[in-house]
Amino acid sequence: MTDPDDRPGAADPLALLRTWWDEARQRGAGVPDALSLATVTPAGEPANRVVVVKGIDAAGIVLVTSERSPKGRDLAQHPVAAGVLLWPEPLRQVRVTGPVAMLDDAASADLFAAHTRLSQAGFVVSAQGEPIDPAGLADLRDRIAALADAPGDLQRPAPWHGYRLRPTTIEFWSHDPGRAHPRWRYTRPTPDGPWTAGMVQP
Numbered sequence: 355m356t357d358p359d360d361r362p363g364a365a366d367p368l369a370l371l372r373t374w375w376d377e378a379r380q381r382g383a384g385v386p387d388a389l390s391l392a393t394v395t396p397a398g399e400p401a402n403r404v405v406v407v408k409g410i411d412a413a414g415i416v417l418v419t420s421e422r423s424p425k426g427r428d429l430a431q432h433p434v435a436a437g438v439l440l441w442p443e444p445l446r447q448v449r450v451t452g453p454v455a456m457l458d459d460a461a462s463a464d465l466f467a468a469h470t471r472l473s474q475a476g477f478v479v480s481a482q483g484e485p486i487d488p489a490g491l492a493d494l495r496d497r498i499a500a501l502a503d504a505p506g507d508l509q510r511p512a513p514w515h516g517y518r519l520r521p522t523t524i525e526f527w528s529h530d531p532g533r534a535h536p537r538w539r540y541t542r543p544t545p546d547g548p549w550t551a552g553m554v555q556p
């Protein structure tokens with residue numbers, strides 16, 4: 355099963371990734387925006403968690419988080435990441451690696467403004483990654499709800515940013531019932547360099 359869009363002649367793997375992401379969102383199965391994002395801790399250990407893909411364009415993959423979170427600290431010290439997107443129907447996997455850079459304040463403010471009021475309140479109230487007594491969770495929820503109901507715009511917390519992963523590798527895997535799963539691998543020497551594409555065995 356080789357989707358014509360999967361051909362490396364398609365030249366632009368970020369456009370193909372955008373197509374697969376759009377198709378997954380249209381189908382709606384699973385959590386189509388979930389990106390498993392692996393970073394490197396200051397101690398050199400791997401760390402992994404899911405974040406939401408906020409956008410995919412010619413420049414890369416956009417996500418949001420707090421620079422004070424463990425992943426934010428990882429990215430400050432080692433500004434690189436590896437990501438996996440997994441979609442169930444059709445069964446597809448995309449793997450990406452590349453440098454990650456914080457977006458500027460204007461772009462981060464736009465991303466903050468695009469969130470629901472409740473999400474914005476959550477970003478303001480929660481110090482992501484800080485310990486909390488389980489008994490304090492109800493109070494946290496109440497404070498988020500109260501802030502969401504308060505009048506006036508909410509300001510983006512200073513540590514909260516957009517980030518862009520600029521892939522230097524992208525691999526597209528598609529399930530084949532005959533187990534000849536096509537894997538198109540795209541690589542480029544730098545995020546501004548030309549892509550080279552080829553297929554690897556499953």
Ligand SMILES: Cc1cc2nc3c(=O)[nH]c(=O)nc-3n(C[C@H](O)[C@H](O)[C@H](O)COP(=O)(O)O)c2cc1C
Pocket residue numbers: 385388401402403404405406407417418419420423424425426482483
């Ligand atoms: C479906 C899903 C989406 C998530 N999206 C985000 C996100 O966009 N940004 C974020 O900081 N955390 C997100 N999280 C929470 C992270 O997985 C993680 O728990 C949190 O960011 C702390 O990670 P860290 O301790 O490695 O920094 C999401 C979790 C799930 C399950």
